[in-house]
């Protein structure tokens with residue numbers, strides 16, 4: 001009998017090309033996603049040394065971070081973005097890589113389009129010069145971010161130099177209450193382990209609350225694994241994953257699909273597999289969560305109050321949380337539901353998929369965005385946008401006073417015209433809330449799509465469990 005292994009061990013072993021004596025490994029990479037921010041120097045490196053892209057058919061490029069989300073037939077106001085976008089278009093053409101430009105219906109945030117096209121598949125290794133590549137782990141793929149020099153290495157060789165991470169299992173059991181989502185699960189996990197808690201680990205999410213999540217929900221959970229310090233997050237593939245992928249443009253067809261399924265069905269951790277660390281969470285006890293500070297670990301229930309840093313014994317941590325409160329313009333003791341918002345952002349690779357927009361639209365239907373709030377909905381891809389429009393979600397949002405935008409990273413990060421002004425306060429469905437993330441001196445509160453939509457209408461945070 002062979003040694004019991006985890007899902008991560010299995011995918012790793014099946015992709016191991018070489019292991020050196022010091023544990024440095026060469027891993028085969030099945031899928032490489034490329035975007036405009038982290039690829040220009042990588043292509044430049046190939047050009048400088050006269051190398052080609054080794055497996056163009058395993059590489060897919062899309063523009064997402066720098067694109068404006070307003071009418072793209074109008075000139076782009078930012079010269080740097082124009083250059084960045086042009087560089088990717090030119091590189092894709094020169095190196096023979098499939099590319100979705102800003103006018104392509106398939107364009108969107110890289111981590112939304114991978115699964116959508118069936119480019120993301122169970123049991124594959126997937127990399128991208130982007131930390132939120134962990135999203136694809138929802139399908140039981142070993143997926144993680146890489147740096148620009150590694151992007152060049154993968155382009156040239158289709159392999160990556162890696163050291164094996166440790167295994168951590170996060171078991172989430174219990175029935176999630178109405179109004180609580182995958183976003184609240186992952187925020188609660190990060191609140192528990194802290195932003196460094198997952199360092200050196202690949203996380204496998206298990207338990208009946210994870211099984212009960214849709215693929216969209218699982219992607220939200222895996223997406224933020226990196227915010228908990230982990231390289232990657234994984235969920236063992238099941239019928240939901242197969243149903244999501246079947247028939248997608250790049251998913252295998254016919255006999256190839258059947259053969260793939262036979263492999264995919266073996267992709268689970270053995271019962272007696274060893275995990276270096278185990279964590280358990282009861283989903284039934286989770287409230288809707290809001291972040292109050294400048295780290296995704298600064299979580300609190302919507303029914304709570306802004307915590308008092310003076311209660312923290314560790315001095316460095318106490319000072320840093322005081323600084324966070326000052327930056328956020330908040331006072332300890334303030335009720336979360338008394339925090340007024342200026343902006344609402346519904347979108348990103350964390351929560352810009354169809355289910356997220358449905359959840360937000362359900363809250364917004366027949367209501368009006370508060371007079372002092374500017375709210376926008378940015379679909380994660382052109383296909384998400386098309387689907388939402390087919391369901392009439394755009395009309396619900398527009399009628400309620402939300403802006404309905406073109407797909408892209410948008411206000412998740414301040415790399416395009418969608419930005420917060422200094423001191424503007426935003427309820428955002430994205431994944432990062434550090435200083436300046438959504439614009440210089442902007443203040444970000446991370447929440448689920450339903451919580452963001454409800455806050456848009458009320459003008460302050462409200463408990464979606466009591467929404468009428």
Ligand SMILES: CC(C)[C@H](C(=O)O)[C@@H](O)C(=O)O
Nearest residue numbers: 037038065129130131132413
């Ligand atoms: C620009 C890119 C390198 C970056 C990342 O790696 O995650 C971005 O997508 C982000 O979310 O901060």
Ligand code: SF4
Nearest residue numbers: 132348349409412413
């Ligand atoms: S949506 Fe945000 S987190 Fe996702 S890739 Fe874009 S910038 Fe990064």
